[in-house]
Structures are given as C-alpha cells and as structure tokens.
Amino acid sequence: MTLHVTNTLTGEKEPFEPNDPDDVLLYYCGLTVSDPAHLGHARGWVHVDVMHRWLAQLGYDVRHVENFTDVNEKIVARAGDPELGGDEAAVAEHYIADVLDDMRGLNLKRAEVYPRVSEHVPKIVDLVETLVEKGYAYEADGSVYFDVTAFDDYGKLSNQRVEEIEEQGDPDELSEKRHPADFALWKADGVSPDAVHEHRKADHPGDDGATPSGQTWPSPWGEGRPGWHIECSAMAMTHLDSTIDIHVGGQDLVFPHHENEIAQSEAATGQQFAKYWLHVRLLQTKAEKMSSSLGNFTTVGDALEAEGANVVRMFLLSTAYHNEAVYSDETLAEARERWERLERGYRTAVGACDSVDARTNEDDRDLRNTVDRARREFTEGMNDDFNTREATTALLELVGAVNRHVDDRETYDYRGLRLAVETFAELGGDVLGFQFRAETDGSAEVAGELVELVLSVRETEREAGNYDRADELRDELEAIGVTVEDTDDGATFRL
RNA sequence: GCCAAGGUGGCAGAGUCCGGCCGAACGCAGCGGCCUGCAGAGCCGCCCACCGCCGGUUCAAAUCCGGCCCUUGGCUCCA
Secondary structure, three states, X not given: OOXXXXXXXXXXXXXXXXXXXXXXXXXXXXXXXXXXXXXXXXXXXXXXXXXXXXXXXXXXXXXXXXXXEOOOHHHHHHXXXXXXXXXXXXXXXXXXXXXXXXXXXXXXXXXXXXXXXHHOHHHHHHHHHHHHXXXXXEEEOOEEEEOHHHOOOOOOOOXXXXXHOOOOOOHHHHHHOOOOOOEEEEEEOOOOHHXXXXXXXXXXXXXXXXXXXXXXXXXXXXXXXXXXXHHHHHHHHHHOOOOEEEEEEXXXXXXXXXXHHHHHHHHHHOOOOEEEEEEEOOEEXXXXXXXXXXXOOOEHHXXXXXXXXXXXXXXXXXXXXXXXXXXXXXXXXXXXXXXXXXXXXXXXXXXXHHOHHHEEOOOOHHHHHXXXXXXXXXXXXXXXXXXXXXXXXXXXXHHXXXXXXXXXXXXXXXXXXXXXXXXXXXXXXXXXXXXXXXXXXXHHHHHHHHHHHHHHHHHHHHHOOOHHHHHHHHHHHHHOOOEEEEEOOEEEEEO
C-alpha cells in the first residue's frame, strides 16, 4: 500500500500525491511563544518530525517549515517583566531559545526554516493590500477585516456555515465588523487595550494597567500589527509556495485559524492553499486537554529531564497522531517499559553479533521471518496515515524474536541478527528518531572500567559465598545509577 | 445549540475506510512455570473483552445502515 493520509478538508483517508512527485512541501503551525512549551506541543512536533522522516524514507525531498508566532497580545502583556528580558522581542526570543532547546532535546530533525511573524510584516501587508484590492477585505478605523461573505468556500474545512457563526469576541472589533465571522487581517494599534489590561492585571496585581506601547509596524492603514491568521499564509507562501502539500497543526486550530488561512490565502492567490490538512489530536490529562491556559501541563523540559528523549518519544508515538492520547503516570510508565524493552532487544542483538565464538551462518527461520514481517508491518503502519503505534509494535515484535533466538541456542544466526540490528537502526533510529546506545560512549569508558572492577570484586565475594556483601555492592552501584544483572556468562551492567 | 472526532480487556491501544483469517495484535499490570543463591532480564503458559446501547442488512458485523446514550475537541488565546 502506498502512503495514505486522513485529510480534514475532505474528511477522508486519501492516497498521498504531492504536486511535484519528488518534493513535499510541509508546513507546521508552530506555537505562540508566550509560555514554555508543554508535552502537548511536543506531541505535535514529534509526530511532524516522524512524518518528515518517513516521507524522507520514502524518497521524497521534504521542505519543512515551522513558524514561531512572536507577535501576540500575550507577549505584549508579558513585556516589561524583567525576568523575561524586557520588551516584546526579548520575551519572544527568550521563549524561542527555550523551544529550540526542547526540540534538540527531543531529537527532532531540524526544519528547513523557523520563520517568525515579526520578520514577515512587509509580506503580510502586501497580502492584506491584495485582499483589499480584490474586494475580500475592508478597512475600518485603522484595522482591516476579511469579509467572509465574499469568499464562497468559507467554512469548507470545519464544515461551518457562515450564517451559524456567532461572534462573542472583542466588543471593539464586533462593532467594526460587517459580519460577526469576519476576522482581523490587520489590527490598529491599541484596538483592544482592555485585553491587554486584563492580562497585565492578572500577572501583576499591583500594576496600574498602563497600556504598553506594544509591537506595531507602519502600514497603509496606520500603525498596527498583523491579525493572528494572516501570518501563516504569508510565511508558507514566502518559504514554500502558494500551494503546499501538507499543512499540519493541532486540532484546536481547525477553526478559526486554519479556516481563515484557507480563506485569505485562496482569496489572494486564486489557488488551493494546501492539498492535505492533517490535524494532531490533543493530548489529554485525565479529563481534559493539556493546555497553557488551563495550567494543567507538564513542561517539555521537565519531561525530558525526568524521562529522557527516548521515553518521551515512545510515549508520544505510542498513540497515532490522529487519535486522542492520554497522559498519566500509568501511560508514561508503559512508554518507559516499551522503550526499555526495545533498547534491551537492540543491545541483545548487537551483543550476540559481537560474540564471535557463537557466530554461525545457520538460518533461524523464526528470526528471519520476523525481521521481514516487522519491516512489512512497520511500513504498512506508517503508510496507513502514519500509524506510529503500529510501527513501534512491529519493532517490539522483533524484540521478541531476537530474545527467543538468543535464549534457546548456543550459536547464533549471525546474518539474521545483523538484519535485526539494521532494522532497529533504520526504522527505530532513522525513522522514529530513537537513539539506541549499544555501549557506553567514550567519556563513560573509564567509568565503565571502574564498574567492571567493582564487579570483579563482587564476583570474588560471590564465589566465597559472601552474598550479603555481594548484594551490598550491587545495591551501592544501583544507588549511583548502575544497574547490575547477573547472567550465565557473568554480570552485566547498564548506566 | 451548531461543527468535528471518538466509545474495544484492570490500564493503554491496534483493528473499523476494503464484512469472514478478530475464538480480537503489541505492550503494561496480575498469576503460574523455566532459569536463578537472591534480584533483574529473558523465555513458556494463563487470567481479563458478549468490541457504548437498541434495532436493521447479511450465510457472516467490532467492522455496513438507522436511532439513542455518553466522552472529548472546536465555535474565545491555544499544538
């Protein structure tokens, strides 16, 4: 089966056919940098990362763009906080630096570009002018709004009907709009000082509520700043093309953000904006979504520190992007076990390959068949709308075959084990982005030798029957992070 | 209220598009056995599912059709 994806635009799972058969233009709606990133954001990133990696594996040249929204009222509201470095730009850069750290920590492949809204204001102004000229937008008191009644397809992504959309938003905007569903392309400076006051008061109870200068740029309609939706259109067009292949984002963005992107982009260019719209379902805590505004989140940094990138990735990939995922101590523990079983299986295979004495070229059908089956199931899973759960499951089934093979024989099917190792490295490593550690790295070599030394002492104690002492040594090693396991061939350890 | 996606074992989660191989995968937890000084890892076996409810279509339905109940997301900043 070839790659199929579930397209929100049509509501169907469709064969994936990019406009150019060799290239894929991929845009991901990145985050607004006014808070630290949490696991919900990481879920989106990791799934897009794996989509990118799988598309590359299939032979496509992937051009991947992921934006940072650094113009936003919340950022304006945070400006002036000395801990965050001062003005709006400093606040945004502060969070962007954190996010890039998180992304590195998660072992994400870098996107080609991480554009920022603040760097694309001229392009945005161009787009807004085009929309006004074409009659899709109108100016009102220094702001510019998109006229949804002028765009026939409005609502096609979210299946909303214009007549049914009721606006409960900003009263200032409401009075300026011709239709409640119209949305701002450009906002006049100070258009909603109340909103800024609210944030300021909440964050700084003693604040007198002085309106900050805000981030503003000159435009034909006066000083102001871009509306929330227009940025993505501008950046996607600038860095990719007027038509892109895959547009990915959280499912909370379907309406109004993505709907509005489609309207303004297609109205401006007359071309389809994105061929496939993929939406990552939200990460749930027990009863509700994880989100900055609800304050019920676990930060990416904290999760990485506690569990490491591999476990976090395993957790996020253990549910297909298109389904809701639940975050809890239990689901995280499961991910930890899945990852550790996978890595142990990898190490077992590598170790068996390295044990020269036991190598043969005999053929173990169970092992070789399972390698083939794992590759096939992995591929089928990934081609079926990037089903990463199936993909990880296929690898875990291979772990079982490796363990069985090594468990019940004196000599090993060297070629079969090599195939298993290559499969782990290629599918688990290159595609799913796991980082297997076969052995301790260079800097840990000395530490490793010291551990070996302690283990030899322990072995002596064991031979002398001093098991209490031997167990003490094992416990002390455990206390400093070295897990000891006894096997038929002597003790092994891992850090 | 409107739009969308879901409801599968103790947990988690595939399978639903293209009905039968689903007597329901993989994993976690639990139980028994092998191995073992102990522990861990590993292996073998087992327990736990009338696949939300009610009807219908069919030789055959978790999978198709209709109705209902419930959950989640969106309709306001949000991945």
